[in-house]
Amino acid sequence: MSTTAPAPAPDATKEEPALKPSKDEGDGSSWVAKLTLLFVCVLFTIPTFGLLISSFRDPQAIRQTGWWTVITGGETFSLDNYTTVLNAGMGESFVNSLTVAIPATVIPIMAAAFAAYAFAWMDFKGREFLFVIFVGLLVVPLQVALIPLTRLYNTVGINNDFVKLWLAHTGFGMPLAVYILRNYIGSLPREIIESAKVDGASHFATFWRLILPLSVPALAAFAIFQFLWTWNDYLVALVFMTSGAEVVTVTLAELVGSRGQDWHLLTAGAFISMVVPLIVFFALQRFFVRGLTAGSVKG
């Protein structure tokens, strides 16, 4: 028997060819699509590019001319803005942001994965109904929860700012997490789960030894979402961070000043704060598209 026979894989992790580009090179419509794509990419990238150039310019020059005037030359660039921002406590804010974002990503993923397994593979009364309610919570804007949540924390007696933020982000992230993970976990082949049952696996063993390792793409996809969201969050942090500890977004807002007079500092600060999300995204991006499509399209 050949060892390299390309037999179709009946397993859960097989690559999905669903999003392969069509090979209609000669077709005019593909060129239209490509040009549109190029246009949109450029359009979206220009402001970021402008921000990057501005961050190296002199505050005076920023106020007088647009960033594109540097093309004509004659202007001097410096790292002054970056030095000012880093000296204004950005380092500490970074640590605070990480302290918020990492648990606020890991906790909802674990909780949602448990829930998603139960919704997908455990039989209990009211399963569908509960799931609909859960996903329905996606439409509730988080702003309406801020005051009740503050009161709840007071009543229960949760005083630690970080714990408050972790719990808030967990709650706000759960509906989407459960939705994405349930769809993915529900599309794993039934026979694998039944086979585990026959092999003597309990629900927990099935979850831990099969579902989690097989759901890595979906977990990673959601991790990116949740991490970016908690890292970039300003409102929730502003509401619940009462002690001096500030996260990156709040520090940035303060740098700009109450009337926005120091916005040249924002340019450098924005770039510094972008570093971490970029690292996270590029580390996990290979799972990104696969994780999202695999949940919705049955493989």
Next chain:
Amino acid sequence: MANVVFDDIQKVYPDGTQAVFDLSLEIEDGEFVILVGPSGCGKSTALRMVAGLEEISGGKMLIGDKVVNDLSPKERDIAMVFQSYALYPHMSVAENMGFALKLAKVDKAEIDKRVQEASDILGLNDYLHRKPKALSGGQRQRVAMGRAIVRSPQAFLMDEPLSNLDAKLRVQMRAEIAALQNRLGVTTLYVTHDQVEAMTMGDRVAVLKLGRLQQADSPQVLYDRPDNLFVAGFIGSPSMNIASAKLIKQDGKIYVELDRGQTKLHVPDAALDRYPKAADLDGAPVAVGIRPEHLAPPNEVGPEQVWKGREVGLVEMLGAEMLVHFKTQSPPIVTDDMKAAIDDDEAFEELKRQAAEGGQEFVARFEPGAPPKIGSQIEVGVHTEHMHFFDAENGLALR
């Protein structure tokens, strides 16, 4: 190892459809029993009820004389091989095979030993560290078998384990599984829709139709003495030629009238010994069946057993044999039984079309030789001593 007993098992789904009716079947310790039937006959459901993957709505299920109705799959100590093999894609072959033992907290050294033994038997030694993705279909099938073997369970359950393989590999694996079962002597329940698999592999074959057990017997008995029209039509390839006919008595001898009375063939006592009730019928309509190999050149049978003036419709040369399709004016039996036995909507439509025209084609299996010309007239000898007789109404064998 243990016996498995279905005692009046029922399966009703929540929406009220009943998948299995009054199933009673005993599989002895070490026996290899095949559940076979067309799609939707409830065979997989029956198997899954043994595994504990499907709730039992009524009756008792026993494994090793213990009622297991309310036990989880884990507590039943059975191993199952799935159609898609259901290998764990993120584990190596060795991990796949040892997974159940690991869950049972068996000693690591013992797991390694048993995985090694199983891989020796199945020839998987070179692949133990590979992931399922890097294996061919046949190798995956073996891993699935290995996963069952290492557990030394009370019984093996196999749900169409070969249907994902190509034809050649299927024949090879068919023999391997049968040999393996024979060697290990583990009670095995094997589900398939392929009647060739059913005939070649098992000690006993249980034929199901629409959730009801039709007949459970050794393959040869099923073939030679089908209990009803469904079993007669389902077992055998090419399948039995079945037509409506009449039995008449003349001069103390019994004849079968084919072609709506135009052909009369003598039925010897040997056939009537097997179907005693047929001897009592005179002029009554019956369903008669004759297997392709019991149609022969005219010189092999008595003069009153020759079917004259048959027009050849098609000849299939298969090397070792020659299948000759010839036209008859004997209407086919068009019932739900036959529809289930054919298990192919298009083929059944074709049969209905032929019925509307008042005839059908019979298939004869001849020794290879000079093939008759299509459209020519031939004479066919009918070994009527091997003919089968069924009630035209309810399809039961006339015994």
